Amino acid sequence: MxxxxxxxxxxxxLADASAMFMVAAGLSLIFGVTRIVNFAHGSFYMFGIYIAYTIVGMMGGTGLGFWASVVLAALAVALIGALIEILVLRRIYHAPELFQLLATFAVVLVLKxxxxxxxxxxDLFGPRAPGLTGSVEILGRRVPQYDLALICIGPLVLGILWLALTRTRWGKLIRAATQDREMVGALGINQAWLFTGVFALGSFLAGLGGALQGPRMPANLAMDLEAIGxxxxxxxxxxxxSIPGAFxxxxxxxxxxxLCIAIGQVEIFGVVFSLSKLTLVAEFLVMAFILVVRPWGLLGKPLALSRNVSGVEDPLRxxxxxxRALFIIVIAALVAVPLLAAAFPYLTVLLVEILVAVLFAASLHFIMGPGGMHSFGHAAYFxxxxxxxxxxxxxVGLPMEAALMLxxxxxxxxxxxxxxxxxxxxGVYLAMLTLAFAQIVWSIIYQWDAFTGGSNGLVGIWPAAWLSSPVAYYYLTLALCVAGVWxxxxxxxxxxxxxxxxxxxSPLRADSIGIDVKQVQWMAFVVAGMFCGLAGSLFAFSKGSISPEAISVSRSIDGLVMVLLGGVQTLAGPIVGASVFTWLHDTIARETEYWRAILGLAVLALVLAFPLGIVGFLRTVFQRGDKHDGGTPGTKPVAVTVTDPAALREAV
Structure with a gap:
């Protein structure tokens, strides 16, 4: 080298950093003001490059046509973002933060x-930027002129944002809303239009970042998740x-x-390491290190770190x-399902997928609901x-039964x-660290060809002879999943x-009576990871193969959707949510190639109709009915609240 x-x-x-900065700056603005973790932000980036491709084709490949297409594409994306904020997000600002995340994920499916x-x-390849199609020789190497232009555009956008946020009244309102939204509202500021304006500006930046990438890369449907990560x-x-922090x-x-690409390989103590492979995971290694050492970021403020607790929930009863009778009936029905196998041969296969999803969602709910720890990377344990x-x-050559249990x-x-x-x-810092660890595990599995099969995965993972029948494996899955949930x-x-x-x-009160909160949460992580691993092992033997998709970000998001769809504050929520989501996914995917949009609209409708989840909504309805009926003496279960000192001392 x-x-x-x-x-x-x-x-x-540096050219890559410019586009990355624009997308991240928009996401940071939206999160700072609206407190929404906007998964759809990557879709705005993707739409930017697609719309620019269309406009430049209509206006011609002249210099004016190209740069006009970039600006018009960014403005079009800003309009799309404003419409989504008005029609969807404005209706759920008072819902729990994770449900807002679920709504933005539904938007991702629709936009894709x-x-x-x-x-x-x-893939669609856009034209080169007129006047910047050549290269410049620097130190004997050729550097594309367009890359040098991008290097200048990034700091220019940073400067304009800094002036807008520090020298205009609107910018001061944005900074004030970032610090204290309630106070801004109390001063008479129209929060609704402020939120819409910020969302449009953030969408504009994402669209601009995407539109500027047209001459460097083709437009494709995978850009949304890549960009949001x-x-x-x-x-x-x-x-x-922090906008300067994002830059x-x-x-x-x-x-x-x-640097990893340039160095290529290094030799340490006689062992050769390929640094170029670290490019897939380098950013997540950096994020994990920063979160462990300085959770509030390079230029963030320590005050931004909070426990993100929304209040004490009602005790589980x-x-x-x-x-109980209903669950017994459901289990009995599941036991009897193979009697219908002759008429519906696919039914047992679908139910195995649903049962695996139920155990996966139940393990995630264990740390999210009762544990209060949000995880964006639960697929790592799966x-x-x-x-x-x-x-x-x-x-290793172990029998299937031993491998399944170990x-x-x-x-x-x-x-x-x-x-x-x-x-x-x-809060969000914990969620992001779980995402970083999950991506690190995914990268190792994806690139370790000799051991994990790399991107091709592993095949020939079949159940033992006595479980070769789909019905027999169904019964095994049913027994283990019911036992795991119980x-x-x-x-x-x-x-x-x-x-x-x-x-x-109440972490402070729990600490004061002798509960080691961190140790308890740590053990909860281990318990949840173990049962999630059981779901993963059942999945591997049910499919006969395994690939890196099993550990991807999309599977972690699916788990979040399942838990939130059913209701995070209920024990039955992950069971119902996983069943409904998996059934919808399978049913719609077999009917049309546009299944994502239909599934996204269905999830969005459920979020808007049932902000507490399906089970949470049903529980609220029944509770209202009990109040109107005056209640039945002796039917209300007795429970000890988790903040009762006697119960806490017993827990210690």
Whole structure:
């Protein structure tokens, strides 16, 4: 590696940083004012490049046509963002933050299929920027002129944003809303239009970042999730709400990735390491390090770190006799399902997927609801369980039964390691650290071809002979999933469960009576990871193969959707949410190629109709009915609240 090649690679990193900064700056503005973790922000980036491709084709490839298409595409995306804020998000600002996240995820599904319908599934290559199609020789190396232009555009956008936020009244209102939204409203400011304006500005920046990438990369349907992952990293590393921090973080991450590519390989103690492979995970390694060392980011403020507790929830109560009877009936019906296998051969296969999803969602709910710890990377333990089972079966040669039972311990070890770091944070910082660890695990699995099969995965992972029948494997899955959900529920009503909920509702009070909140949360991570690993191992043997998709961000998001769809404050919520989501996903996907949009609209309708989740809504209806009926003496279950001192002492 020569100095000239390193210098040129670093210049390419600066060009990448410009686009990354624009997307992250918009996301940071939206989060700072509206407090929404906007998963749809990557879709705005994707729409920017698609719309610019269309406009430049209509206006011609002249210099005026190209730059006009960039600006018009960004303005079009700003309009789309404003409409989404007015029609969707404005209706759920008072809903729990995670439900707002669920709504933005539904928007992602809809926008992806809108792009598929308009532009198709093929990659689209836009024209080169007129006047910037050549290259400049620097230190004997050729550098594209357009990359040098992008290097200048990034700081220019930063300067304009800084002036707008510090020298205009609107900018001062944005900064005030970032610090205290309620006070801004009390001063008579129209919050609704302020939020809409900020959302439009953030969408404009994302669309601008996408439109400017047209000459450098083709437009494709995978850009949304790729962009939102990088944007989250930049925002967290730079500091929530800090525009200069986002610029600094974008530079840092882009240059680290460029350095890894330039160096290529290094030899340490005789072992050769390929640094170029770190480009897939470098940004998440940086984010994990920053979150552990300085959770509020490079230029963020320590005050931004909060526990993100929305208030003490009602205590969990023992299941009533009616609900117990309903569950017994459901289990009996599931046992009888194979009697219909001849008429509906696909039914047992679908139910295995639903049961695996139920156990996955129940394990996530265990730390999210009663534990109060948000996780964006729960798929890490699902993937560790799945790959653990596959490798124990194929590489070690263990029988299927042994591999199935030992694989959850692999996931538990992963949760033990990751959880030690995660429980030291809270709120969105904890969620982002779980995402970082999940992406690190995904990168290792994706690139370790000799051991995990790399992107091709592992095949030939079949159940034992006595489980080769779909019906036999269905019964095994049913038994293990019912046992897993029952054990998780029992744990919540044990002293450990009381201590976990006490740490969620009142950490200071729990600490004062001797509960080690962090240790309890750490153990909750391990328990959840172990049962999630069991779901992953069942999944691997049901499919006969496993690939890195099992550990991707999309699976973690699916888990969040399941829990939130059913209701995060109810024990039955993850069961109902996972069943409904998996059934909808399977049913719609088999009917049309635009299943994402239909599924997204269905999820969005459920979010707007049932802001507490399906089970939460039904519980509220029944509670209202009990009040109108005056209640029936002796039917209300007795429960001890988690903040009762006697219960807390028992938990200790």
């Amino acid at each position: 020569t100095f000239s090649s390193l210098f040129v690679q670093m210049l390419n990193g 299929d809108v792009a598929l319908y308009i532009w198709g599934a093929e 990088s944007a989250f990293v930049v925002v967290v590393v730079g500091g929530m709400g 600094l973080a974008a530079l840092l991450i882009a240059e680290i990735k460029a 023992p299941t009533s006799k009616a609900v 993937g560790l369980g799945a790959y653990g089972a596959a490798l124990l079966f194929k590489s 694989a959850p311990l692999v996931a538990a070890v992963g949760a033990l390691i990751f959880g030690w770091f995660c429980v030291r944070l809270s 054990l998780l529920r029992r744990a919540l009503f044990s002293p450990f469960g009381y201590a976990m909920r006490a740490g969620r509702d």
